[in-house]
């Protein structure tokens with residue numbers, strides 16, 4: 001076992017109280033309980049071995065509204081109040097993206113394990129600083145790449161591990177809808193973390209370069225739509241299209257392999273994953289054969305996907321990892337990987353689509 005893996009399995013020290021069955025319980029503070037944070041709060045509240053000790057939001061009406069459902073938790077406007085309580089083991093941060101890194105650093109400095117929403121930070125250097133602090137303090141750090149916990153993604157990963165799809169040629173994704181229009185980040189930073197995280201996971205690699213173009217129509221300098229191409233070291237490509245100004249609601253990833261092709265359609269209720277037995281073979285040398293290309297179009301298989309909610313799986317993974325000392329799937333390193341791609345994409349966007357190498361991002 002590597003030094004890193006040993007460290008990730010090290011038991012952690014908690015100030016927790018055991019529950020009625022004698023099992024240790026994680027005492028958690030949730031900060032930022034707005035549109036998404038309310039779901040994070042509800043998911044942690046229903047997670048075994050987790051007790052919501054604090055709900056925190058600086059907006060008084062949001063705090064009053066959401067705290068009502070958690071009478072056993074203390075409702076506070078100040079994050080410092082959560083951090084200064086030695087009885088709190090961990091915090092979940094679901095505030096606006098520009099504050100993720102600084103709040104995560106504050107929490108780690110106060111000795112708390114951290115779950116932080118995506119993106120981990122708005123720059124690679126900031127993201128690395130958070131990860132470095134977590135490592136030095138030997139605290140758990142998890143980034144909310146919720147689709148990494150989607151049962152459909154796990155099913156596709158299994159297919160890839162078994163070689164069912166053959167060699168992956170390329171991938172593309174669309175995450176588009178009308179709204180939510182954000183003011184502090186563009187559609188790339190808001191929506192693409194999910195696709196970048198999934199693509200890196202499925203390609204078992206991170207891209208070496210990004211070229212992105214976008215358009216800011218509603219607010220000056222904040223792109224509403226982005227088209228980005230990720231290039232991998234072995235020549236594979238992935239294309240990511242994100243927008244919050246589109247008539248369609250699409251959340252779909254397509255992988256094209258040498259043996260089969262697969263789609264993950266998160267808008268579909270019963271057919272989230274479709275596996276197409278489709279492909280093409282070329283006889284060589286092609287010029288010697290009039291029918292050199294054979295196209296195969298076979299069955300479409302729709303595997304059964306467990307109905308578990310990704311956010312609940314994600315929250316449970318965090319609680320289990322802290323209490324039992326196991327590794328985290330979307331850990332700080334995964335968070336940095338995604339932020340690096342986002343930063344390269346942002347530099348490309350700002351230069352009108354120039355190819356930006358990740359090595360230039362740092």
Ligand SMILES: NC(=O)c1ccc[n+]([C@@H]2O[C@H](COP(=O)([O-])OP(=O)(O)OC[C@H]3O[C@@H](n4cnc5c(N)ncnc54)[C@H](O)[C@@H]3O)[C@@H](O)[C@H]2O)c1
Nearest residue numbers: 032033034035036037057058059094095096097117118146
């Ligand atoms: N994983 C996902 O699928 C997913 C989906 C949507 C949003 N998100 C992420 O969740 C985060 C929150 O998004 P949202 O749509 O809920 O935003 P929001 O604006 O609705 O909520 C943010 C809340 O945080 C509070 N807040 C901000 N800074 C604070 C501070 N320092 N102390 C206390 N409270 C503070 C605000 O008052 C607000 O209530 C964003 O980073 C976003 O990227 C993730």
